[in-house]
Amino acid sequence: MGAVDLLMVGLVVAFGLCGVLLPGVPGSWLVWAAVLWWALTDPRPLAWAVLVGATAVLLLSLAVRLALPSRRLREADAEGRLMVCAGCGAFAGFVLIPVVGAVPGFLGGLYAAERRRLGRHGDAVTAVRAAMRAGGWSVLTELSACLLITGAWLGAVFAG
Numbered sequence: 001m002g003a004v005d006l007l008m009v010g011l012v013v014a015f016g017l018c019g020v021l022l023p024g025v026p027g028s029w030l031v032w033a034a035v036l037w038w039a040l041t042d043p044r045p046l047a048w049a050v051l052v053g054a055t056a057v058l059l060l061s062l063a064v065r066l067a068l069p070s071r072r073l074r075e076a077d078a079e080g081r082l083m084v085c086a087g088c089g090a091f092a093g094f095v096l097i098p099v100v101g102a103v104p105g106f107l108g109g110l111y112a113a114e115r116r117r118l119g120r121h122g123d124a125v126t127a128v129r130a131a132m133r134a135g136g137w138s139v140l141t142e143l144s145a146c147l148l149i150t151g152a153w154l155g156a157v158f159a160g
Helices: 003-021 027-041 045-067 080-096 102-118 121-159
Strands: none
Touching: 003 027, 003 080, 003 121, 027 045, 027 121, 045 121, 080 102, 080 121, 102 121
């Protein structure tokens, strides 16, 4: 696979990661489709192993999200800026503490955005709890799965 093709796959993965935070965009499926595209054009067995792992992670996250309450963040008036801060926090946490850092990063980004908006610690904590009950766990599950798939893909790309 050439550099241009890898760049295109990377752009689709990045759009999928952003799509997790945007309503109506199938972010996790875009990330999986990009890995599928890469695996179909890369002849190494590692590519197929990453695709199988990505499929398993995606199906597991879908099962977890189906088991969670079916509320939506839009019903709780979650702002786009709030989701961007939470997503950036999850990404930073994932980079600083691989895999498990996405959870405290997501919650920290959500708290920082609410603290900035509301001003008081107690109000921000209450708002974070409300947002997580209103569907934040579903978004966090999908984002964590996509970050895990992206990390595996990047590892395989740099390993070859």
